[in-house]
Amino acid sequence: xxxxxxxxxxxxxxxxxxxxxxxxxxxxxxxxxxxxxxxxxxxxxxxxxxxxxxxxxxxxxxxxxxxxxxxxxxxxxxxxxxxxxxxxxxxxxxxxxxxxxxxxxxxxxxxxxxxxxxxxxxxxxxxxxxxxxxxxxxxxxxxxxxxxxxxxxxxxxxxxxxxxxxxxxxxxxxxxxxxxxxxxxxxxxxxxxxxxxxxxxxxxxxxxxxxxxxxxxxxxxxxxxxxxxxxxxxxxxxxxxxxxxxxxxxxxxxxxxxxxxxxxxxxxxxx
Amino acid sequence: xxxxxxxxxxxxxxxxxxxxxxxxxxxxxxxxxxxxxxxxxxxxxxxxxxxxxxxxxxxxxxxxxxxxxxxxxxxxxxxxxxxxxxxxxxxxxxxxxxxxxxxxxxxxxxxxxxxxxxxxxxxxxxxxxxxxxxxxxxxxxxxxxxxxxxxxxxxxxxxxxxxxxxxxxxxxxxxxxxxxxxxxxxxxxxxxxxxxxxxxxxxxxxxxxxxxxxxxxxxxxxxxxxxxxxxxxxxxxxxxxxxxxxxxxxxxxxxxxxxxxxxxxxxxxxxx
Numbered sequence: 001x002x003x004x005x006x007x008x009x010x011x012x013x014x015x016x017x018x019x020x021x022x023x024x025x026x027x028x029x030x031x032x033x034x035x036x037x038x039x040x041x042x043x044x045x046x047x048x049x050x051x052x053x054x055x056x057x058x059x060x061x062x063x064x065x066x067x068x069x070x071x072x073x074x075x076x077x078x079x080x081x082x083x084x085x086x087x088x089x090x091x092x093x094x095x096x097x098x099x100x101x102x103x104x105x106x107x108x109x110x111x112x113x114x115x116x117x118x119x120x121x122x123x124x125x126x127x128x129x130x131x132x133x134x135x136x137x138x139x140x141x142x143x144x145x146x147x148x149x150x151x152x153x154x155x156x157x158x159x160x161x162x163x164x165x166x167x168x169x170x171x172x173x174x175x176x177x178x179x180x181x182x183x184x185x186x187x188x189x190x191x192x193x194x195x196x197x198x199x200x201x202x203x204x205x206x207x208x209x210x211x212x213x214x215x216x217x218x219x220x221x222x223x224x225x226x227x228x229x230x231x232x233x234x235x236x237x238x239x240x241x242x243x244x245x246x247x248x249x250x251x252x253x254x255x256x257x258x259x260x261x262x263x264x265x266x267x268x269x270x271x
Numbered sequence: 272x273x274x275x276x277x278x279x280x281x282x283x284x285x286x287x288x289x290x291x292x293x294x295x296x297x298x299x300x301x302x303x304x305x306x307x308x309x310x311x312x313x314x315x316x317x318x319x320x321x322x323x324x325x326x327x328x329x330x331x332x333x334x335x336x337x338x339x340x341x342x343x344x345x346x347x348x349x350x351x352x353x354x355x356x357x358x359x360x361x362x363x364x365x366x367x368x369x370x371x372x373x374x375x376x377x378x379x380x381x382x383x384x385x386x387x388x389x390x391x392x393x394x395x396x397x398x399x400x401x402x403x404x405x406x407x408x409x410x411x412x413x414x415x416x417x418x419x420x421x422x423x424x425x426x427x428x429x430x431x432x433x434x435x436x437x438x439x440x441x442x443x444x445x446x447x448x449x450x451x452x453x454x455x456x457x458x459x460x461x462x463x464x465x466x467x468x469x470x471x472x473x474x475x476x477x478x479x480x481x482x483x484x485x486x487x488x489x490x491x492x493x494x495x496x497x498x499x500x501x502x503x504x505x506x507x508x509x510x511x512x513x514x515x516x517x518x519x520x521x522x523x524x525x526x527x528x529x530x531x532x533x534x535x536x537x538x539x540x541x542x543x
Contacts, residue, residue, distance in 0.1 A: 014344075016344065016347075016348070066527050070347050074284075074522065075522070075526055077519075078520075078522050081515050081516075081519050082519055082520070085512075085513065085515045085516045086516070088512075089513065199470075203351070203355070243363055246362045247359075249358075250355070250363075252352075253353065253354070253356035255352075256349070256351065256352030256355070257332060257349055257353065257356075260345055260349045260352070263345075264342075264345055
């Protein structure tokens with residue numbers, strides 16, 4: 001879900017963002033705070049989290065989109081660090097590094113999703129919904145504007161397209177979709193702390209999108225599945241668990257470089 | 272200063288240098304503690320090894336893209352991939368825990384006005400000033416310095432005039448690698464070191480470049496002063512835990528209102 005939402009906001013617009021884990025964290029912390037402190041049900045927490053994330057993404061995009069290329073990435077990195085810092089240091093709101101514990105079981109209209117199987121089915125449901133919505137967006141005329149502005153922004157603007165509005169919309173929609181897995185994560189784990197929403201997570205999500213080829217929802221889903229299963233596969237072939245995380249990261253790095261070579265060659269061939 | 276040289280010539284941000292900061296510290300510590308080599312020689316050997324690693328990445332990876340006129344965003348992502356590889360290799364070999372050099376000197380402190388400064392901090396300041404002055408002098412009086420300025424101003428014109436752009440890029444990356452590696456050892460002397468320490472300091476260096484602008488070295492000095500003053504004043508008036516937020520807020524303000532920094536020239540924005 002995270003990588004697919006980033007496919008829209010970064011893959012189609014060409015605006016590489018390192019703030020996606022921040023939206024994930026907003027979803028998780030909103031759900032945690034509302035369910036633990038105010039006893040609000042899942043659906044209400046979800047709606048409020050999506051709205052908060054949408055407003056945050058709007059503010060971030062209006063600020064960040066005044067810069068271009070590498071500066072945009074640096075600003076989103078800054079936003080990510082600011083979000084992490086707030087989660088880690090605003091103790092009155094987020095409980096700081098201690099995190100929020102005791103998040104209740106997810107319940108919708110009286111049915112409690114207490115077993116792993118039921119939670120899996122719920123997650124699959126949201127995954128399919130998000131996939132279908134994103135597929136509709138990415139096959140619509142809106143997506144062609146995004147592709148146009150990623151290739152040549154000035155030319156797209158000269159055709160009368162609302163370039164800034166499109167970029168802000170894509171970024172905000174991507175951020176809002178990224179909140180949903182955050183809410184689900186909080187209810188599933190029932191404990192959240194800032195260390196789950198760091199820059200490393202943003203880099204991981206971005207790696208998935210880049211390795212998947214930037215604009216393919218299906219590829220993003222497959223690559224995400226492969227990269228998540230990778231540590232288990234490494235353990236299966238006898239790699240000690242204390243080194244498998246590092247080897248996993250090294251494989252990400254190599255895959256990133258190879259995919260950029262492949263992506264670069266492909267775009268050169270098309271041009 | 273070191274990062275700025277490479278940034279001006281290559282016109283792209285190279286995150287690989289962030290990995291060289293902890294790598295220099297780990298290699299120095301390895302040679303110093305395992306082989307009992309004197310500390311300064313251990314540091315020099317570490318700098319040499321890191322330069323070899325840098326030349327290998329330049330030759331085997333970046334030269335592929337440069338021959339085909341790399342896009343700066345592609346360069347950034349490729350450098351991110353290589354940073355991930357090097358940083359995790361460091362973790363694999365030496366682990367993730369915080370390490371300190373096992374030295375009995377350098378921690379002596381001296382009172383200055385109402386503050387305290389250690390010998391290691393004095394060394395850090397002295398070497399930084401030496402690198403700053405050294406790079407400025409080198410660029411003013413040496414032929415390679417003038418070639419670097421020519422390539423950073425207009426690489427195509429520089430090539431027409433017979434300047435070997437690839438060689439200039441390699442030499443600028445050697446300057447950057449050397450200065451970053453030396454500073455990495457000094458940072459480790461003051462703060463200890465762990466595999467991901469380089470990323471934060473790399474970002475601080477980048478922020479100084481953005482605030483100060485790439486055109487004048489004095490701008491970089493002002494950028495560094497503004498950044499560290501903002502950080503410490505913010506920590507004093509609010510709390511030290513908001514250190515990172517203040518850093519990035521300063522960056523965001525400059526990127527929005529003064530994207531070319533103090534010493535950058537204002538470009539005419541293309542509007543339709």
